Amino acid sequence: MMRILIINGPNLNLTGLRQPHIYGTTSFDTFLNALHQKFEAHELVYFQSNSEGELIDFLQQEIPVSDAVVINPGAYAHTSIALADALQSFAIPIVEVHLSNIYAREPFRAHSYVSAVAAGAISGLGLFGYEVAVRYLIDNFRKSTD
Numbered sequence: 001m002m003r004i005l006i007i008n009g010p011n012l013n014l015t016g017l018r019q020p021h022i023y024g025t026t027s028f029d030t031f032l033n034a035l036h037q038k039f040e041a042h043e044l045v046y047f048q049s050n051s052e053g054e055l056i057d058f059l060q061q062e063i064p065v066s067d068a069v070v071i072n073p074g075a076y077a078h079t080s081i082a083l084a085d086a087l088q089s090f091a092i093p094i095v096e097v098h099l100s101n102i103y104a105r106e107p108f109r110a111h112s113y114v115s116a117v118a119a120g121a122i123s124g125l126g127l128f129g130y131e132v133a134v135r136y137l138i139d140n141f142r143k144s145t146d
């Protein structure tokens with residue numbers, strides 16, 4: 001059993017409502033329910049905040065007691081060295097997810113501070129990206145004893 005943090009940064013609470021042509025029409029809550037069912041053998045701990053400090057506080061508290069992180073930092077991917085620092089404080093595998101293809105949009109979205117501290121990044125696969133990330137983490141980092 002793995003304990004995996006699923007973290008969403010600012011504005012991702014509006015997924016399903018905001019710019020649906022870019023971010024889709026499914027709410028994150030609906031998607032999360034399905035994700036819990038798909039990976040019911042594992043503990044998926046979800047947290048969303050619009051505040052950089054709250055995200056960092058949560059990571060500081062939860063990373064030491066968790067096995068892996070899936071994070072969509074929203075726009076903080078492009079701006080926050082502090083968030084990237086918090087993610088690399090402890091050795092834990094991290095996968096970065098973006099719903100949209102950040103390389104096909106405005107140039108300022110093409111750089112992410114989080115990518116530098118992540119095992120890998122998934123961009124442009126919509127909500128399916130989170131499922132791919134969880135699958136990758138379980139397949140590669142589950143301890144053979146559980």
Ligand code: DQA
Pocket residue numbers: 010011012072073074075076077097098099100101102109
């Ligand atoms: C996003 C991409 C970011 O550039 C943007 O600021 C977001 C959402 C995505 O999931 O595609 O808020 O992280």
